[in-house]
Structure formats: C-alpha cells, structure tokens
Amino acid sequence: MLKYALLGFLNYQTASGYDLKQLMDVSTSNFWHAKQSQIYTTLKALEKDALVVSHIEPQESRPNRRVYEITTAGQEDLKNWTAQPITEIESRKEKLLLKLFFSAQLEPEIILTELRLQKNLHQAQLEKYQTITKEVIKQFASSLDMQEDAKLWETTRRFGELYTEMYIRWLDETIENLEG
C-alpha cells in the first residue's frame, strides 16, 4: 500500500525519498505513515518495476538528492488502484484497548493515570489537526493550485478531527466509569 502513497505524491510532482517522508508526515500520517527505511526500499522496488525513474541531483554543501519521477506505467497502476473499490471494513489495532481488555487485575488508579495521559495526548493531537494540518492543506492547495484536490485532502483531515474527538469522548466516558 505504501507503494500507492508514493505513486500518489509523485503523480503531483517529482520528489526525493527525503521529500516524500516529510510530505507523508505532514499530510497522510493521519491515515498512512511509513518509516524512512521503508520509503527508501519501496522507492527502489518501484524503480525496479519501472513505475518510477530516478536521477541524482547534485548539491553543494548538502548531500546529493535522488529525485524520483512517476512513469506512464506508474500513473496507470495508480489510476487502476484508485478505481478499485474497497469492499470491506478496515480492521484496527489499538494497543491501549488490548491492554485495557486484560487489565482487570490492575489497580484502577494505574489505569486511570494511563487514560488521563492519553487524553492529554489526544487533545494536543486534535489541536494539530485543527491548526497545523488545516494550514498545510491550504498552503499546498494554493502553491500547487489544486483547490479541487484540496477538498478531498480536507475530508481526510476532517476524519482525523472526528476520530480524535470520538477518542476523547470515549476516554472521558471510560474515566468516569472507572472513577464511579
């Protein structure tokens, strides 16, 4: 799947592995993230499959950049993928819930401390979605002149916002439940 995230970005403009890591961190990390090492190895695999090509861009006083460009085959592959409907629900993995499920023997105070910490983290995250992420989308929309595309980007930001609000609500309910 990372494959398509990378092709998706390269379909807008050429980019290095370093660029792509940063792009993902500020835009898709809400619903798709990757480590640097995976991005670099996946780009290499994409080039082997001729879905992208790269060339070295020499730099003075900075390490040289390997800049990737999507090929026609890459664009086709990407379009095929986006047209393919998803017919199931995505399954989640939530370590916190797993731990909670098996925490009956723990002191309630220990659980409560953890839930309160999570609340702080999610409140900070919510603010990021409402300020930084919103701003980043605006910036890209105007710098790339992609107001139409930005509407879709905004829906994914909105998901992050709603999700985090839901999470905080669930934490509040659960905290109250354990306190009472």
Added chain:
Amino acid sequence: MLKYALLGFLNYQTASGYDLKQLMDVSTSNFWHAKQSQIYTTLKALEKDALVVSHIEPQESRPNRRVYEITTAGQEDLKNWTAQPITEIESRKEKLLLKLFFSAQLEPEIILTELRLQKNLHQAQLEKYQTITKEVIKQFASSLDMQEDAKLWETTRRFGELYTEMYIRWLDETIENLEG
C-alpha cells in the same frame, strides 16, 4: 503484541489455538485481530519461551486438540506488560482514506458509490456491536462469573460503537460534500 492477547486469554482459562482464534474473533477483533497461522506460530514461540505449556487432548471423531496453559512466568510477563503505560498515540492505517486522498482524477460518482458501500458496511457493523458483541460479553461475564472484568470488556465494545458511529458521520459529511 499478539503474544499478550494470547497470554491474556490463557490467564482466564486453558485453550487451544482453535479456541483462541474464535475467542479473538468474537471479542477483541474490534481492536486486535490475527490470522489462524499467526496464532499457531505465536503459541509455539510462547511455549519455547516457557510462558505457556501445552499438552495434547485426544478426541474421538474430531482432530486432537493441543491445549495451552499459561505458566507463572507467563502470568508475570502479562502483568508487567499491562502495568507498562503507553505514552504515545496509536497510528492508524486506513486504505480508504489513502485512496480518497489521491482520487481527485476519478469521477465523483465512482467515489460516491464507494462511500455509500462503506456506509452500508459500517451500519451493519454498528448493529453487530450493539447486539451480538454486547450479548457475547454478557455471556462470558456470567459463565466465567467475571462481572468486574466485564466492565472493562464493555468499554472496548463501546469504543467500537463510538468509532463506527463516527465513521458513518464522516461518510455522511463526505458524501454530502461530494454531492453538493
């Protein structure tokens, strides 16, 4: 992490790989799922680490069962893990959002069809959480006489409910957005 899901269940009662797969499917699949093959290989690894022990339970007219039992070391490991706080936010992967993010070139009707399909799937899922999952928790609570533990199980079910309601709300918003 699957390791702790398995230890967590075995801390309640002995079980075979087959049992554990079924248990997870009806209880934790909302926040932690695993394939049969991973469960069997992880159980084997746990036994190698002496966190569980197994013995064969012969059956007539059914394949023999390999029944696992948690060891004292396993119980300690589990307790250490539950006591260890999680200090970050869990990151999600949502294929649908990734696809949507890069779907600007697609016909809006194709996107809308997909979102409407997802709405149906999530509505069915919501009903499951509100009926089947709720009932399963009640059953386990009374058959194991674990009313206190069941309160925690219920909070995880509630997460699934809230999450799915949120998802449907986001789908509604997004559908309206693309229609308008």
Added chain:
DNA sequence: GATTTATATATAATGTTTTATATATAAAGG
C-alpha cells in the same frame, strides 16, 4: 565551544502479518 537538528541516502537484521497449502473427518444443508 559543544551539542543538537536538519539535510540526505542506503542497507542489514529483525519482527510482524498475510497468503497459501496440506491433512482428515463429521455434521449440516441443498
């Protein structure tokens, strides 16, 4: 002046997860 952060790529080793396959029998459904 020393440390940290940012720029930039690359790969080895390890860990996690999925897909696929093999085997065998009984019960249930069409």
Added chain:
DNA sequence: CCTTTATATATAAAACATTATATATAAATC
C-alpha cells in the same frame, strides 16, 4: 448424493514494517 461448513493443527513462502546503523556537512541552539 454432493457440497459446504465446522472441527483442528501445522508450516512454508512471501509481503510488509520496524529498528538499528553508517556516512557527511551545515546550520541552529545551548
């Protein structure tokens, strides 16, 4: 009667993802 579903375990192969490490320089911060 035939097919599917349920019971039950096991492993190989592949795909996906994380952790760790190496290298090098400039800018920013303490």
